[in-house]
Amino acid sequence: MQFSALVLVVCLCLFLEVHGQCIDTYEPGCKMSVEINQPQRHCIDSTKYWMCQELNGKAVLKNCAPNTGFDQYRNACIPWIDWVWRTCVEPPSRPTGWQPC
Numbered sequence: 001m002q003f004s005a006l007v008l009v010v011c012l013c014l015f016l017e018v019h020g021q022c023i024d025t026y027e028p029g030c031k032m033s034v035e036i037n038q039p040q041r042h043c044i045d046s047t048k049y050w051m052c053q054e055l056n057g058k059a060v061l062k063n064c065a066p067n068t069g070f071d072q073y074r075n076a077c078i079p080w081i082d083w084v085w086r087t088c089v090e091p092p093s094r095p096t097g098w099q100p101c
Contacts, residue, residue, distance in 0.1 A: 022101030028052055028059045029093035041072040043088035049077070050091075058095070 026043040028035050030052035042048035042061065046069040050059040064070055064077030071078045072089055 024101055026050070026088050026091055027095055027098075028091035029095045029098070030055060030057050030059055031093035035092055039070065039075050040091050041070050041088055046070055046083070046085075047077075 023044060025045075026041060028040050028050050030036070033055060035052040036055060037051070037053070039049040039051050039062070040059075042050060047064045049062055049064065049070040051062050052059050067080060068077040069080055069083040070076070071083060072086065
């Protein structure tokens, strides 16, 4: 009986830990002209990047070519051998309703 309760508590804690994490992809809000047609890094998957195509529109998620990762300082997808992990840069704006973690 006590073992079952312990297993239940552990499972609940694991469920809350997995579902309680904040995952910020750094999606831009496309609210400033400097964001238009400027690729911006997707901070969870470095093989992807965001692109604002119009002011006040929704950012479009794009994929890099195979065997490349997006470099936020070059604003381009580059070969993995040249790619270096860096902390994500905050986009100039965020989507309406976005809340920080």
